[in-house]
Amino acid sequence: MSLFNIRRRDCLAREGTYAHGEREVRTPGIIDIPAFFPALDRETGTNVPLSASAGFVSRYQHPGDGSPVVVHPLGKESVASGALVVVANWHTVLSRPHDFIRYLTTLKGKIQPDTAWYAPASALPSTVALLAYAGFDLFDLRAVDLETARGSFCLAEGVFPGDLAGSETCTCEGCARGDIGRHNRLALERELALIRRFIAESRLRDLVEARCRSDPHQVAIMRLLDGEEALLEPCTPVARPTPFIATTSESLRRIEVKRWGRRLVERSPSSIHEVAVLLPCSARKPYSTSLSHHRFARAVRGRAHELIVTSPLGLVPRELERVYPAAHYDIPVTGHWDREELALISSVIAGYLGRHPYRRVLAHLEGGALEAARMAADTCGIPLEVTAEGHPTDPASLTALDAALEGERRRPADVVRGVLAWQFGATVETRGMAIRGRPPLERVEKGGRTLFTIDARTGLLRPTFEGWALIPEGYRVRIDAFTPKGDILAPGITSADEGIREGDEVLVLGEGLSATGRAAMGGPEMLRSRHGVAVRVRRIKRE
Numbered sequence: 001m002s003l004f005n006i007r008r009r010d011c012l013a014r015e016g017t018y019a020h021g022e023r024e025v026r027t028p029g030i031i032d033i034p035a036f037f038p039a040l041d042r043e044t045g046t047n048v049p050l051s052a053s054a055g056f057v058s059r060y061q062h063p064g065d066g067s068p069v070v071v072h073p074l075g076k077e078s079v080a081s082g083a084l085v086v087v088a089n090w091h092t093v094l095s096r097p098h099d100f101i102r103y104l105t106t107l108k109g110k111i112q113p114d115t116a117w118y119a120p121a122s123a124l125p126s127t128v129a130l131l132a133y134a135g136f137d138l139f140d141l142r143a144v145d146l147e148t149a150r151g152s153f154c155l156a157e158g159v160f161p162g163d164l165a166g167s168e169t170c171t172c173e174g175c176a177r178g179d180i181g182r183h184n185r186l187a188l189e190r191e192l193a194l195i196r197r198f199i200a201e202s203r204l205r206d207l208v209e210a211r212c213r214s215d216p217h218q219v220a221i222m223r224l225l226d227g228e229e230a231l232l233e234p235c236t237p238v239a240r241p242t243p244f245i246a247t248t249s250e251s252l253r254r255i256e257v258k259r260w261g262r263r264l265v266e267r268s269p270s271s272i273h274e275v276a277v278l279l280p281c282s283a284r285k286p287y288s289t290s291l292s293h294h295r296f297a298r299a300v301r302g303r304a305h306e307l308i309v310t311s312p313l314g315l316v317p318r319e320l321e322r323v324y325p326a327a328h329y330d331i332p333v334t335g336h337w338d339r340e341e342l343a344l345i346s347s348v349i350a351g352y353l354g355r356h357p358y359r360r361v362l363a364h365l366e367g368g369a370l371e372a373a374r375m376a377a378d379t380c381g382i383p384l385e386v387t388a389e390g391h392p393t394d395p396a397s398l399t400a401l402d403a404a405l406e407g408e409r410r411r412p413a414d415v416v417r418g419v420l421a422w423q424f425g426a427t428v429e430t431r432g433m434a435i436r437g438r439p440p441l442e443r444v445e446k447g448g449r450t451l452f453t454i455d456a457r458t459g460l461l462r463p464t465f466e467g468w469a470l471i472p473e474g475y476r477v478r479i480d481a482f483t484p485k486g487d488i489l490a491p492g493i494t495s496a497d498e499g500i501r502e503g504d505e506v507l508v509l510g511e512g513l514s515a516t517g518r519a520a521m522g523g524p525e526m527l528r529s530r531h532g533v534a535v536r537v538r539r540i541k542r543e
């Protein structure tokens, strides 16, 4: 009996434990295959090359029965929930990025998510972060032992000639004894411990972006993987508890950035303003807590829709400034935007302005942000009124901004309407609603009834049952005829909205009861899993 207990997810990566019989191992981690599965080494047909033809695979590949099951991109194996999935020869695609992606999308597409993935003879301290990021959970010591036999010294930074051993680059017990083999194994263990920590903090991407630099193949794999939205987007959480570190050119291609841009264009409700003003971002988040934005607010006084131009998100409407990752990203500020950055950012601005026909668009910007705004305005064929003279916070600039808005109607930003649209894709009438209290205990009330509470960490809204009544569709999970005692487990779910992502607020509907809670996995994974917590329940109501 095998059981893969996933404690935390970070896109394709999972942190937890894999158990078989009496034995248990942490994941991502090293599995002692001879101890767990003594027969596996003696099996034949478990080592078919990934590039083998369908005919070869059907003749020579033996998937085994139950767990572990040896899989192949062209195989017709059936895999049970909780099984150990063995993908042989994966080390051969670490230097073939297109094959890596092709085989990975095929395998992940056909095998259910609640299975533990083992890549034999593939993990080195310098490659294992990428392997875990791609959704492999278990590894062995064969690849590092092979490097030891070659006399190589393995670090997370790469594979080095053996003369680096004993040169004070490492102080592990292996190095102290002059034992490279011991060092190489410990280096892999240490890297895996670090990976588990990064997954638990929902920031494995940061580690992978750092680790892959010395190997062009790894950078290529990461970039190609970013293009596989059908694979990655459903398992990318809607919000994370940690800052969004955008320090590389790949940051622009992260799912979170693409999702932000797409939701802005597809979900934003029609603006309550006829005039828009494009403003620069601030290092301090949310922007409105910064000194510069205090000054902008005094000049604008609600007479225009405030849209903040920023990298890598492109555009942040004022009402969304607290929503993840708008209040959570960190970038190196140099004042310089490269061509690629300009092109991506201006396309988000153009997409937004194209959907919202403002009577006037003011650009209170300078430098790269102004250039991006100009490119977007050109694309849309709209005139741009530039109000900044020099730096946007210069008194002359602020006076010009104030004067440009003379006579325009004042309307405050509608945070609740904006966030509900971004989060649930619903346009909700918010007349009579007011935000009460202070962070972290803010709530949205109407007529003395609480409709939503505001999650101070993510800026997202948590609907009460009365709040859910305002959101007509989507984000629903239906369960079998049972009364949940606490969290909802995946096997009890009969249907789940496709659009649900980890971290989303959901409404659970059962026979004679409903519940509010937060999704612990995406909607598609809820339906494909037979194990694990799917919804963390906050409140249950019996009818």
Ligand SMILES: [Zn+2]
Binding pocket: 170, 171, 172, 173, 174, 175, 176, 183
């Ligand atoms: Zn060492």
